[in-house]
Amino acid sequence: xxxxxxxxxxxxxxxxxxxxxxxxxxxxxxxxxxxxxxxxxxxxxxxxxxxxxxxxxxxxxxxxxxxxxxxxxxxxxxxxxxxxxxxxxxxxxxxxxxxxxxxxxxxxxxxxxxxxxxxxxxxxxxxxxxxxxxxxxxxxxxxxxxxxxxxxxxxxxxxxxxxxxxxxxxxxxxxxxxxxxxxxxxxxxxxxxxxxxxxxxxxxxxxxxxxxxxxxxxxxxxxxxxxxxxxxxxxxxxxxxxxxxxxxxxxxxxxxxxxxxxxxxxxxxxxxxxxxxxxxxxxxxxxxxxxxxxxxxxxxxxxxxxxxxxxxxxxxxxxxxxxxxxxxxxxxxxxxxxxxxxxxxxxxxxxxxxxxxxxxxxxxx
Amino acid sequence: xxxxxxxxxxxxxxxxxxxxxxxxxxxxxxxxxxxxxxxxxxxxxxxxxxxxxxxxxxxxxxxxxxxxxxxxxxxxxxxxxxxxxxxxxxxxxxxxxxxxxxxxxxxxxxxxxxxxxxxxxxxxxxxxxxxxxxxxxxxxxxxxxxxxxxxxxxxxxxxxxxxxxxxxxxxxxxxxxxxxxxxxxxxxxxxxxxxxxxxxxxxxxxxxxxxxxxxxxxxxxxxxxxxxxxxxxxxxxxxxxxxxxxxxxxxxxxxxx
Numbered sequence: 001x002x003x004x005x006x007x008x009x010x011x012x013x014x015x016x017x018x019x020x021x022x023x024x025x026x027x028x029x030x031x032x033x034x035x036x037x038x039x040x041x042x043x044x045x046x047x048x049x050x051x052x053x054x055x056x057x058x059x060x061x062x063x064x065x066x067x068x069x070x071x072x073x074x075x076x077x078x079x080x081x082x083x084x085x086x087x088x089x090x091x092x093x094x095x096x097x098x099x100x101x102x103x104x105x106x107x108x109x110x111x112x113x114x115x116x117x118x119x120x121x122x123x124x125x126x127x128x129x130x131x132x133x134x135x136x137x138x139x140x141x142x143x144x145x146x147x148x149x150x151x152x153x154x155x156x157x158x159x160x161x162x163x164x165x166x167x168x169x170x171x172x173x174x175x176x177x178x179x180x181x182x183x184x185x186x187x188x189x190x191x192x193x194x195x196x197x198x199x200x201x202x203x204x205x206x207x208x209x210x211x212x213x214x215x216x217x218x219x220x221x222x223x224x225x226x227x228x229x230x231x232x233x234x235x236x237x238x239x240x241x242x243x244x245x246x247x248x249x250x251x252x253x254x255x256x257x258x259x260x261x262x263x264x265x266x267x268x269x270x271x272x273x274x275x276x277x278x279x280x281x282x283x284x285x286x287x288x289x290x291x292x293x294x295x296x297x298x299x300x301x302x303x304x305x306x307x308x309x310x311x312x313x314x315x316x317x318x319x320x321x322x323x324x325x326x327x328x329x330x331x332x333x334x335x336x337x338x339x340x341x342x343x344x345x346x347x348x349x350x351x352x353x354x355x356x357x358x359x360x361x362x363x364x365x
Numbered sequence: 366x367x368x369x370x371x372x373x374x375x376x377x378x379x380x381x382x383x384x385x386x387x388x389x390x391x392x393x394x395x396x397x398x399x400x401x402x403x404x405x406x407x408x409x410x411x412x413x414x415x416x417x418x419x420x421x422x423x424x425x426x427x428x429x430x431x432x433x434x435x436x437x438x439x440x441x442x443x444x445x446x447x448x449x450x451x452x453x454x455x456x457x458x459x460x461x462x463x464x465x466x467x468x469x470x471x472x473x474x475x476x477x478x479x480x481x482x483x484x485x486x487x488x489x490x491x492x493x494x495x496x497x498x499x500x501x502x503x504x505x506x507x508x509x510x511x512x513x514x515x516x517x518x519x520x521x522x523x524x525x526x527x528x529x530x531x532x533x534x535x536x537x538x539x540x541x542x543x544x545x546x547x548x549x550x551x552x553x554x555x556x557x558x559x560x561x562x563x564x565x566x567x568x569x570x571x572x573x574x575x576x577x578x579x580x581x582x583x584x585x586x587x588x589x590x591x592x593x594x595x596x597x598x599x600x601x602x603x604x605x606x607x608x609x610x611x612x613x614x615x616x617x618x619x620x621x622x
Contacts, residue, residue: 073416073419076410076411076419077411080410080411083407083408083410084404084407084408084609084610085609085610085612085613086613087448087613087614087617087620087622088444088448088614088622089400089430089433089434089437089443089444089447090434090622091622092407092430093427093430093431093434096407096410096423096426096427096430097423097427099410099411099423100410100419100420100423100424100427103416103419103420103423104420106416106419107416107417107420110416120416145613195622198621198622199622202620202621202622203617203619203620205617205620206617206620311411311412314412315411315412315413315414316414318412318414318467319413319414319415319468320414321525321527321528321531322414322415322418322468322521322528323414323415324524324525324527324528325520325521325524325525325527325528326415326520326524327524328524328525328528329519329520329523329524332523
């Protein structure tokens with residue numbers, strides 16, 4: 001069994017080792033295709049949906065993109081938890097726009113995954129049945145308003161560190177989706193930082209709220225980069241395929257180096273007594289991560305695993321009659337449209353089931 | 366003199382909040398409609414039936430919140446007005462405070478309100494009153510809200526047996542809250558309310574007909590339902606909604622966020 005970690009979409013645990021290109025019983029043509037694919041990827045050329053690709057490459061991408069998409073939609077929950085309690089109308093607008101962006105990211109990513117021959121419905125079923133994962137970070141609760149800021153600053157900050165290299169990923173549709181997502185994520189991160197700054201410079205109670213949130217979110221954010229390089233079985237293959245560009249530990253270090261001075265500017269401390277600048281390495285040293293907690297939360301024992309998945313399933317189940325209605329309506333009107341003179345009398349467009357909404361999110365920040 | 370002065374038992378608090386300036390009073394009525402409906406739509410986040418609706422409902426909520434902020438700022442400090450008023454000082458229609466219910470209830474509420482808001486803002490935008498610039502901008506948004514409600518009314522009304530039954534029930538249940546939309550609002554003197562109501566009945570009726578539905582038949586006016594929200598009389602779930610909305614802000618008096 002392969003344990004899938006949501007972070008960076010790698011696999012860890014008892015791994016299957018570096019995979020070979022998917023050409024089991026190959027003839028000359030198969031070998032040529034595989035060689036051409038390897039050469040194109042090595043030359044940093046983009047792989048597009050109609051190009052030949054090894055089965056394992058396709059499967060690995062579907063898994064990573066699905067986990068990424070699932071993380072976006074599950075990630076809406078901890079933040080949406082504060083929409084109805086946002087303490088000012090300005091903050092409420094920022095938070096609603098952010099949660100909306102995450103839904104939008106989910107849409108891009110499911111669509112990008114569909115270019116590999118899967119469907120959103122299929123991927124959602126796998127999320128709901130627990131066959132595919134989402135980022136473990138969202139199994140932690142948002143206990144105070146400051147958590148909204150800590151998620152923006154630390155969780156989105158870690159996500160950006162992970163995701164910016166994916167903008168150069170070998171698979172074209174994923175890389176292009178990530179360009180747009182990263183722009184919005186960096187906006188979210190600045191908003192989170194700015195929220196925490198207002199609290200840190202605010203009343204004593206607000207400052208304490210900010211510090212408490214950072215204390216709770218720091219370590220789980222470091223875990224977002226996935227297990228240490230030595231324990232990350234599929235990293236090597238992902239890097240050879242140019243899906244992944246840097247190792248987990250390399251990215252984690254990059255994040256720590258960025259976050260430490262930012263914490264100082266915020267007037268907040270990070271909960272690690274071992275955190276100090278190492279002149280020789282040119283990096284910050286930091287303390288040991290509690291990997292037992294990481295694996296435990298990943299296994300389903302985090303504070304909110306059941307709650308998150310159950311809310312997702314409930315929303316999906318309670319929405320079934322709505323999706324059915326949209327599908328039935330679309331089917332009726334498609335039949336009418338088939339008859340030459342019988343355009344829908346109302347002038348509406350029959351849309352595919354499950355994709356019924358008008359979407360004008362471009363107008364929002 | 367505002368119409369609530371004689372009958373409103375908490376006239377002092379309400380008057381302090383609305384003031385006697387008719388423009389301020391109208392800004393508060395329209396601003397509260399937008400603020401409260403935006404809040405209700407925000408409650409859908411993470412619960413919508415399909416991902417596209419997460420985006421669409423949030424979008425409408427954001428448009429409304431933007432309108433609310435402009436309108437409440439015409440009446441005073443937006444945050445003081447949103448977070449520090451008591452229930453009886455809010456001037457929104459009862460319709461917009463009604464709980465989300467199932468998706469059909471939310472769509473029925475959107476259908477009734479967005480068609481009203483679109484007609485009203487179109488009229489305000491065409492005039493030269495203090496709300497004309499804001500209405501001119503908002504009317505582009507309300508056109509989209511109206512379209513969204515219309516498309517879903519068609520899908521639900523002309524979808525499955527279940528969706529049709531749910532939509533029918535939602536339309537009936539919210540019908541009694543529609544009468545107060547056409548009670549004249551102080552500060553909006555130029556508005557032709559009876560004509561507005563005629564247009565609303567005609568346009569909403571046309572959508573329902575295309576969806577294979579009809580306008581409900583129950584009463585839309587009555588001692589309690591007509592104009593009650595505009596006078597600071599609300600429904601029970603509203604107080605609980607405000608408690609949630611205002612709690613954090615009120616827990617830190619004087620703090621900036």
